[in-house]
Amino acid sequence: MTRMDAAGGLAATTTLDVTTAIDMLWDLDAPRRLAAADATLWGADATDLARTRLGWITTHTTSREFLPKIAQIRESMRDKGLRNVILAGMGGSSLAPEVIGKTLDLPLHIVDTTDPVAVAGALSSDLDSTVVVVSSKSGSTIETESLRRAFVQAFTDAGVKNVGDHFVIVTDPGSPLEQLGKAMSATVIPADPNVGGRYSALTAFGLVPAALAGADIAELLDEADDFAATIGNEPGDNPALLLAAALTTGDTLSIGGDGSGIVGLGDWIEQLVAESTGKNGTGILPVVIETSDAFGHTTPGAIDAVVGGSGMPGRLGSIATTPPQLTVNGPLGAQFLCWEVAVALASIPLGVNPFDQPNVAESKDNTATILADGAPDEEPSFVDGPITGYGEADTLTDALRGLLDTATATDGGYVAVMAYLDPHSDGAVADVRRALADIANVPVTFGWGPRFLHSTGQFHKGGRPTGAFLQITGHTDRNCEVPGRPYGFAELEAAQAAGDRDALRRRGRPLVRLHLTERSDGAAALLAAIKEMARP
Incomplete structure (x- = not known):
């Protein structure tokens, strides 16, 4: 039996038996409670942390507040001849911008490594025309701080005047990085402190680097806004609920793209799923695969999932040798929010706190x-x-x-x-x-x-x-x-x-x-x- 829920510009389709999981989540009123940012959904032990981590549910609205600031920075960049954008960040600070950049073919270079060969290559770029976005939620990540120091030194050694003009800092208010950014006269954009890194795709962490590289982030927010209205919908009209139920049917998730407009989304999903569910000796293991014809043959026993942008919803069987069991089709902004909702919901029957990372x-x-x-x-x-x-x-x-x-x-x-x-x-x-x-x-x-x-x-x-x-x-x-x-x-x-x-x-x-x-x-x-x- 094939089930498809389509709403808010996105469709989820599955051949998996999801009835029990859907009924369980609906009996808990979980979709509506999540839409209302109910921090008690994951149990008493998770409630305090959840209260400080549910801001992502409304980022499609709150992130619009910094759109004028981004427009000012981009105009200033053009006036100064700054056309190259490098992002120094790790994990949740880099994966969403990477997907946006690849999908829209933006001139955005991601440096999320400490490999000296890679770092040396980034430091040898045309610094006179470069802006470096340094992103870290805590402001103390060793990789990000090391890269910031290296870029500051590289600009200084190159004789660049007003080094701070070449930096944009994205971090939580009050972090050490915020203080460093102000001290070096860089542009500092405060992130939402009530959003964890892996749920930050539609916050300043995900949107600022992409916007500076030329992305229309208002469009991404519009796509998420359209989808947000469906989070509390009833079964049959709730793609995130269907996706959540599908995720609970196995302990391994194979993720591939269907070639219809979104590039690299699997890497972002991988982080979201692994870090949210992989704890307490349980969780869903995500496996990002290279091509859709690898399904079944590279990940025996896994849930075979295909994600895409403009592909026809429910196009089961037309993009893989073995028909996938799960497809999610829709624009990138909706994909981000849908997967965040689905993983948070799936964590309830799994019995894990989706917002901590104890290891x-x-x-x-x-x-x-x-x-x-x-x-x-x-x-x-x-x-x-x-x-x-x-x-x-x-x-x-x-x-x-x-x-x-x-x-x-x-x-x-x-x-x-x-x-x-x-x-x-x-x-x-x-x-x-x-x-x-x-x-x-x-x-x-x-x-x-x-x-x-x-x-x-x-x-x-x-x-x-x-x-x-x-x-x-x-x-x-x-x-x-x-x-x-x-x-x-x-x-x-x-x-x-x-x-x-x-x-x-x-x-x-x-x-x-x-x-x-x-x-x-x-x-x-x-x-x-x-x-x-x-x-x-």
């Missing part, structure tokens, strides 16, 4: 300790050409096979590939996900470090304890200093990778580290080894 801080704390005291020595277990392995296996093939076998033998097992490399020059490493998925009988995820620490990193530590982890690091002779700190970006990235390894090992998670002593050759050798394993 994210551990890797951060480990990083700080390693930067201060140094990383523990690790002895390699094998060397295979440009790849040095750390673990218990004696060869590269044995290491990879061991991870796959461990995950396959575990109920609900999955493999997580975590690459602490440059997403641009080392982009070929992302092909490891699909290469492994082609020979695995379990879901395989991929994340760029340290970016994933602010999204799926929560699920890795707090979600179901069934992951097997492949960490990929790489050597580089190129480093960038972090001004005012006793370390550079190479040391910071290495400390973040080591800190995450420590957090996973303390939980007994199976982990193999592969260090590419030569990045390009190492990536090629790794992919070749995986393809060789696939041969009969």
Whole structure:
């Protein structure tokens, strides 16, 4: 049986059995209570935090307040010849702008990495014509603050006058970053303190960088506004309720695009789902896939979902070899709000607080300790050409096979590939996900470090304890200093990778580290080894 709910410009369609979940949520009056920002929906333990995290329900209205300010900044940018926009942010501060930028083909460059190769490339841009947006809710995120320092130094070294004119700061009122922004005479735009990072797509965090790069953010808000009126609708006329019910039918969600106008939405959904639900030993594991024909074959047992913009609602079966079980079609502004509502609702039957992230801080704390005291020595277990392995296996093939076998033998097992490399020059490493998925009988995820620490990193530590982890690091002779700190970006990235390894090992998670002593050759050798394993 196929069910479709279409309202507010968006349609959700599913072939899954969602009746029980819909009835449960409706009996709780959950849609209407959420629309009214009822903080008690997730239980007594979550109520206090929820009271300070439900501002996203009305951001389609409240975010209009800073539209005149954005128009003034854009006019000032044109007058000063500032045409390039770089966003320095992590997690919830970067993923929504990235989707908007890719979808609208905007000149927006995202720097959400500490890899020294990537940072050096960003610092070598045409600074005279560049505005850097620095976004951090807390104002103390180590990656963002390190990037801010590096860009300030780069502008200064380039002889740019009035360095503050080249910065726009987005942060919560009263944060350390707000004070730094004012001290450097930058433009400071206060964000809504009652919205958590992963729910901030339609706040200043999501909209300011995109607007400065040329996006019509009023249109996005209009799309969300149209959809907002449907949040409390009855079943049959409530796409977010249908989507929420569908999400509760499985513990893994495979997300692909249908090629109809929205680019990269899966990465934003991944963070929202993983960080909201992946805790207390449970949650929904999101798997972002490359193409729709990968459904069923890369994520056995997963809910197969397709998202798109202008595609026909309910176009089941026309965009994948195996018909997906769930489709969500609608404009980007409506997609943002629909998924936020659906994940918040789905968290009720899952029994989790969608607004906390109890395990994210551990890797951060480990990083700080390693930067201060140094990383523990690790002895390699094998060397295979440009790849040095750390673990218990004696060869590269044995290491990879061991991870796959461990995950396959575990109920609900999955493999997580975590690459602490440059997403641009080392982009070929992302092909490891699909290469492994082609020979695995379990879901395989991929994340760029340290970016994933602010999204799926929560699920890795707090979600179901069934992951097997492949960490990929790489050597580089190129480093960038972090001004005012006793370390550079190479040391910071290495400390973040080591800190995450420590957090996973303390939980007994199976982990193999592969260090590419030569990045390009190492990536090629790794992919070749995986393809060789696939041969009969």
